[in-house]
Amino acid sequence: MINFILPLFGRFHPVLVHLPIGFLVFGVILIFLFGKKYETYSQIIQLAFLLGGISALLASLSGFLHYQNEGYTWDTVKFHLILGILTTLLSCGLWYHLKKAVLTPVHLRIKGAVLLTIIMLTGHLGGNITHGEGYFTEVLPPELQSLLGVEFSNTEPLELPYENWEEIEFYTGAIQPILDQNCISCHNPKKLKGELDLSSFKAIQKGGEEGKILVAKNFEESALFTRLVLPEDHEDHMPPKDKRQPRKEEIALIKAWIETGASDKAKLGESKITERLIEPFFKKNEKPFYPTVEISMLPLDSIAKLRDHGFFAEVIKEGSPFLSISCVNFPEFSDSDWYLLQAAKDQIVYLDFTETEITDAIVEKIAMLPNLTVLKLSKTAVSGAGFEKLVSNKNLKLLYINDTKVGFEKLGALDGHPTLEKIFAFNTSAADSGNYSQFSFHLETGNLNLPPLATDTIVY
């Protein structure tokens, strides 16, 4: 029956620890304030250290019981415990020293300062155990953190090879990396939030303060999964609301792992999961279509001004500085209107001049757009004169010259353009002549047809 007394007393540790801090700090303040007139205040100063000593003893005892009963490792509490006991001894010692002293004790302030330092250190180490080691540094700006040499546990997101993914071990190769990235900054052997360690298979089996977190083949009973899918503002949601959240594909994989038996040995191929679950983790060596240079955004009112002039003007995606410009509602655009676009010179990546009144003179201007990727000049008067200048568009990938008078010989100037992938030249003289395969880019001539078939006219 009495078994519960000791753990219960242990659990009073978080309350009791504040008492010695209060008493002893108060005592040290008294020493600093009234050290000169010690005789007058000796009784109250002694009382402060007496109470400090007693409460420190209680705190140390409860702390030791807490350590014994709540599963903390020796490594975690070692220094905190030692310093706690030291605090107890020193405060009791100081009280005894003061009580026995006939005259004002020498170096009293130094002795007080030493005791203060030790109790502060003890408190800090205790705080680290409950709040985590990065408690103070976490909130600092990243620059300051790196200055202090804080190590980030920011491991890379899970990525799997496309070849032989079946051979990868489900747990070691996929699940643990997901936990490493999303969970173990709080749930590691040192920090043990909720007394949960997610850094190894064994530790995961053990569970946390609320018991098992993993029930093989039953994801609904496994907190390892259910906590992740609670609404984000639910107090049991993991990771906590303000922390980085795992991708839903990662959560799906954890679910699949539990469903298929939560084994530490099984390979991905053996667990009979569909490839579709794995696909999102395959390494993508997808090259971004538009340039990746960092440039400043055009001010919103400048974009609004472009729209007022009649352009379609929109960034290619939210937050991107790159602009898509089209003259779909500005058919009267001519060379002399170029100045309107001058301010957006660096931002334009997509430029559609289809069916406008531009002439060959515009090519020289277009050549000044460093990030231009798609250029549409279809149904205009351009003849291809000056196309060699487009070599200075170091990002140009697609060029549209459908329904223009551009001649085949003009395209030679673009041969060897390092980024140009395709030229669409349907219904031009360029498309009608010459050897198309000689270019470094693909020339789409549009000479495609659907010859009539006998079946076209058979009615059944």
Next chain:
Amino acid sequence: MKSLDKMLVEFAQQKLATQTRRHFLMDCVSKVGGLAMAPLMFGCDTGSSAASKGLNLSQRDLNPLAPLPPPFGAKAKSIIYLHMAGAPSQLELFDFKPELIKYHNKPCPDSLLEGRKFAFIQGTPNILGPQANFSQHGESGAWISDYLPHFSKLADEVSFLKAVHTDQFNHGPAQLFMQTGSARLGRPSLGSWVTYGLGTENQNLPGFVVLTSGGKTPDAGKSVWGSGFLPSVYQGVQCRSKGDPVLYLDDPEGMSRNLKRNVIDAINTVNQEEFNAYGDPEILSRINQYEMAYRMQIEVPEVMNINDEPESIHELYGTQPGAESFANNCLLARKMVEKGVRFVQLYDWGWDTHGTDHDGSIDMGLRNKCREIDRPISALLLDLKRRGMLEDTLVVWGGEFGRTPMQENRDGKTQGFLGRDHHVDAFTMWMAGGGIKPGLTYGRTDDFGFSGIEDKVSVHDIHATILHLMGFDHEKFTYDFQGRPFRLTDVEGELINKILA
């Protein structure tokens, strides 16, 4: 100007008529209360309203179709969706099942029928072998039947989804499900979502246009291109497939364009006052529709006119100006996308091949339907490809469900013609263009073509993928309605990663 003054006076009087002493007292109470409530109510915002989505509210309010950037990089900026209403038979077009030949006219195994419900099939039907000749085409080796001889030459341009499944076996609900993500009425269609999210590029044309052919509109009615709970300005604009695409585009005699402008300006001024007084966004939709109608007068006749297209184009598409045809609609779709229309939806009716009559037979009627679309669809793909439009235009083809591997036995009787019943478990769709990996066959069905056995794809998956290609995360693209955020994909939908380029 005089008439405008008159209208404003009338408006002011009307407004006064609605303002009694009781209204005044009521307003005093409700507005003071409102002031106090305002901060509390904002607390109810579920975080996906226009403002938090980063929309420029003022610009959007004044012009609900103003273009917006996609939240993520988009692979496609326009969509042409070809919906074969009635559901074409995948077993005669793309899903070749030689096994069915062996079992032709033999009773369907009970294991397939157990616990199943069909729209018309009763008891134990017989298996019906494929009625078309299949061969593999292109470098990709995709199976396409001789019902689509032209299209089979473009096998390498498209990506087939062979194991699509739905959960509705009647046309109306299935069409609604395919187009709005829900079998029940009231949700916005795919085109409305996209137009809501991206606006329209060409300010003189609607962002979402619907063209129908085949003599009938879809069974589900106009809701398949409706805007549901989104503001009505985002619903599809149906253009007539015969005669003038939009009625009253020409100015009537004696009515000059300037006069019309004045009339519209006057009406809009009054409507604007109305909006200032009541703040109902539907009034802005109204203003915008007047403006749009006025601007459409310039652009629509040009875009919708196929008479002036060169002879080579008519030959390619098989178009006949003036007729109502799928071919005309395909050409119009290309022309509209070229002009910056965001979403063009084509419905072709007449694919419901039950075998109850000649037109509904899979060996005759279906062939005729296929001939009607074979050249136009192939021409559309070719035309988009050579103009470079396939780079950023997504083409989707499909029906609302598939057809059974069994011969239909309506009322327990043998039908006079060969036909198949509605089938939800597996059917074929294809996509091409903007962001789709060409020449791919994704998904596989069992030997009877009854169910998908590999890489199954749901309707929500298709929606998720289409939204992804247009630059949206289907899980984050929401609209607040009745106290919760709504998505096109509800709580489902997975990207079909494999078919993405």
